[in-house]
Amino acid sequence: MPDMLVKLYELPELDPVLREQAVNDITIRRALTPEKHFVVDWVGEKFSQFWKSECETAFAHQPVSCFIATEKDSLIGFGCYDTTRKGFFGPTGVSESVRGRGIGKALLLVCLHSMWWEGYGYAIIGGVGPAAFYAKTVGATMIEGSVPGIYKGLLRKSDG
Numbered sequence: 001m002p003d004m005l006v007k008l009y010e011l012p013e014l015d016p017v018l019r020e021q022a023v024n025d026i027t028i029r030r031a032l033t034p035e036k037h038f039v040v041d042w043v044g045e046k047f048s049q050f051w052k053s054e055c056e057t058a059f060a061h062q063p064v065s066c067f068i069a070t071e072k073d074s075l076i077g078f079g080c081y082d083t084t085r086k087g088f089f090g091p092t093g094v095s096e097s098v099r100g101r102g103i104g105k106a107l108l109l110v111c112l113h114s115m116w117w118e119g120y121g122y123a124i125i126g127g128v129g130p131a132a133f134y135a136k137t138v139g140a141t142m143i144e145g146s147v148p149g150i151y152k153g154l155l156r157k158s159d160g
Contacts, residue, residue, distance in 0.1 A: 001127040003146035006089070006138050008116040008123055017106045021069070026076070028106045030114075031066040033059060039068060042075050043093070050154075051091040054083035067110050069094065069103045079107030081115055081123070085150055088126045089115070105137055112138060127151060 021028055031039055036059040044052030058066035058080040069077035077094035084090075089111055094103045115123050125134055126149065134140035148154075 001129060001147065002131075003143045003149050004125040004128050004131065004134050004140035005143050006112060006123045006125060006134070006140045008112055008120055011112055011116065011138060012109065014109050014113045017102065017109050020102060021106050024101065025071060026101070026103060026106075027070045028067060028103075028110055029070075031059070031064050031068045031078070033064060035068075039066065039075065039078060043078060043091075046095065047091070047093045051093065054091050055080055057083045065111075065114070067107055067114075069107055071098065077103045077107055079104075079111045081111045084126060085124075087115070087120055087122070087124055088150075089123045090126055104133075108134075108137060 018028055036056070040052050040055045040059070043055045055066055055078065058064060061082060065082045066078060066080045068075055076098050077092075079089075079092035081089045089108070092104065092107055092111070094107070112123055124143070125140055128134055128140075131140075131142070143149075
């Protein structure tokens with residue numbers, strides 16, 4: 001999967017998206033360090049051990065570079081940045097049962113706006129899955145020749 005580039009200085013407004021989530025009783029906020037064990041375990045169970053490792057890295061930063069989505073005090077989504085490499089957005093994921101409600105968009109935007117506020121001009125979305133979503137939501141464009149990119153030689157479980 002290729003990487004995509006986002007111009008952080010041309011992002012859609014964040015506040016209307018967060019207000020829409022709040023109206024639907026969904027809270028989008030920066031994760032707190034005491035929640036690390038809970039958040040990273042949830043990411044590992046719902047998504048992958050690779051993403052769990054990246055999420056752990058987000059908790060090592062100050063400020064924490066992981067945002068979470070909650071509904072009635074239950075974790076339903078997460079988004080991270082500056083995990084595998086500086087300037088990279090991801091991983092991010094939303095529980096299957098609540099997809100299609102704009103939660104992923106809210107997590108994407110809050111992470112990208114945070115990167116802008118921290119001084120980045122551009123962000124890379126590494127190894128994208130839903131390229132059309134990123135293009136439509138934040139104007140992301142494909143980075144030619146980015147496969148396998150930084151993930152070349154990534155260790156994977158082997159049978160041997």
